[in-house]
Amino acid sequence: MLRGYRASLLWFADPAQGADSIRYEEDGLLLVGPDDLGCQVVQALGDWHGLSARYPGLAVEHWPGRIIAPGFVDMHVHFPQTNVIGSPADGLLPWLENYTFPEEQRFADPDYAAEAAAFFVNELLRNGVTTALAFATSHSTSVNALFAQAQARHMRLITGLCLMDRHAPAALLNPAGSGNGAAEQSLVESEALIQRWHGQGRLGYAITPRFAPTSTDAQLRGAGELAARYPDVWIQSHVAENKDEIAWARTLFPQSRSYLATYADFGLMRKRAVYAHCIHFDDDDRALMRSTGAVAAISPTSNLFLGSGFFDYVGADRVGFGYGLASDVGGGTSFSPFHTMLAAYYVGREGHSTSGLSLTPQQLWWQHTAGAAQALGLDGVVGNLLPGCEADFVVLNPAATPLLARKTARAASLAELLFALIVLGDDRVVERTVVAQAL
Ligand code: GUN
Ligand code: ZN
Numbered sequence: 001m002l003r004g005y006r007a008s009l010l011w012f013a014d015p016a017q018g019a020d021s022i023r024y025e026e027d028g029l030l031l032v033g034p035d036d037l038g039c040q041v042v043q044a045l046g047d048w049h050g051l052s053a054r055y056p057g058l059a060v061e062h063w064p065g066r067i068i069a070p071g072f073v074d075m076h077v078h079f080p081q082t083n084v085i086g087s088p089a090d091g092l093l094p095w096l097e098n099y100t101f102p103e104e105q106r107f108a109d110p111d112y113a114a115e116a117a118a119f120f121v122n123e124l125l126r127n128g129v130t131t132a133l134a135f136a137t138s139h140s141t142s143v144n145a146l147f148a149q150a151q152a153r154h155m156r157l158i159t160g161l162c163l164m165d166r167h168a169p170a171a172l173l174n175p176a177g178s179g180n181g182a183a184e185q186s187l188v189e190s191e192a193l194i195q196r197w198h199g200q201g202r203l204g205y206a207i208t209p210r211f212a213p214t215s216t217d218a219q220l221r222g223a224g225e226l227a228a229r230y231p232d233v234w235i236q237s238h239v240a241e242n243k244d245e246i247a248w249a250r251t252l253f254p255q256s257r258s259y260l261a262t263y264a265d266f267g268l269m270r271k272r273a274v275y276a277h278c279i280h281f282d283d284d285d286r287a288l289m290r291s292t293g294a295v296a297a298i299s300p301t302s303n304l305f306l307g308s309g310f311f312d313y314v315g316a317d318r319v320g321f322g323y324g325l326a327s328d329v330g331g332g333t334s335f336s337p338f339h340t341m342l343a344a345y346y347v348g349r350e351g352h353s354t355s356g357l358s359l360t361p362q363q364l365w366w367q368h369t370a371g372a373a374q375a376l377g378l379d380g381v382v383g384n385l386l387p388g389c390e391a392d393f394v395v396l397n398p399a400a401t402p403l404l405a406r407k408t409a410r411a412a413s414l415a416e417l418l419f420a421l422i423v424l425g426d427d428r429v430v431e432r433t434v435v436a437q438a439l
Helices: 015-021 048-052 079-084 092-108 110-126 140-152 182-197 217-229 243-252 259-265 283-292 300-305 313-319 337-349 361-367 370-375 402-409 414-424
Strands: 003-012 022-034 040-047 060-070 072-078 129-135 156-159 203-209 234-239 273-277 295-298 322-325 393-396 430-434
Touching (some): 003 048, 022 048, 022 060, 022 361, 072 079, 072 273, 072 322, 072 370, 079 092, 079 110, 079 129, 092 140, 092 243, 110 140, 129 234, 140 182, 140 203, 182 217, 203 217, 234 259, 259 273, 259 283, 283 313, 300 337, 322 337, 322 361, 337 361, 361 370, 361 414, 402 414
Parallel strands (some): 003 060, 072 129, 203 234, 234 273, 273 295, 295 322
Antiparallel strands (some): 022 040, 060 393, 393 430
């Protein structure tokens, strides 16, 4: 059965053209119906008068004054760090040691993990995020808890067992088990989780070495071998976020050309490999991203909060590797894609070490929707409203606050409208979030 939604529509008409292909239909109609497998997908979209005439008797929900836009894609977020948001520290490594590692240890408890997973999924959806690539902890319980919650909400979610077998408190390291050392056991558990969850409905698995310093060579090598055996599974990790972290990684893996190259040396760079931060790169690192098809999850609120540095958009585009936006909660300060897009704008404007650039609102929106989906290898699946895309969308109220109402009423162009939402918006703008229900 087809269903229609009438409101203003925002989408990207030609993902190969990126942000420039943005389209806005003031009085639009979005048509949604099941595909062959029973998943709700976009069937058509266009202007209300032209399109509705072709579907007499169609059931239509009408949301006057509202904007239907693609659900947001968060390329990197930590579900066990919801309680860590806003923890002050002298940079990344003290922040991990004093706040993050103690909190993550609690996720060995299935009840603790289940409650946190329910809150996390709810918070993503409330903020308009319909696809997420998320870290769990080093406990299988946490992975099962998050997959179960996402499945219950029909949300597209990718996560995996956090691999860490050194340089963290014992309660947070992967345990040894049934005749295996910790490295081997963590990979056995990862494979069992792949078989249980990857490709179940809208769920996907990511092989997840936390970052090179908390893994032994054996664990990284095993992760790379697992990744080679499951090419459509994702890989996620962190790289080149903070100067102290980089110096540490270089002493641990001196044989690699750079911190990033360590991952390549263990077979962990390929398509569907997503590296958070990617700040302190040289052009050889950028070329390695490009040639392997690995992509960056830019995490601007986190990078500003922890004082890590500024992602180099000019460098990334000069060499040409893929990227998209991420909250990185709890280093990041907000689940809201609006806050993340605004922080990305600030990062682009940084003009002390570079000449600074002004990312357009269209580019910012692209990086958190269709662009992020493309970076994840999910173009044509999520992050857009073209026919065939899964029907994940948000209904935005551009007059959600008095200031937003005042500012958006004066918008003389699409760019001005979107920029007002990015600068002034948050969860109050997201009136509802619709995820593609399986029948
Ligand atoms: N590097 C290794 N672990 C983490 C983490 O949890 N957050 C951030 N921001 N960086 C990391
Ligand atoms: Zn992170």
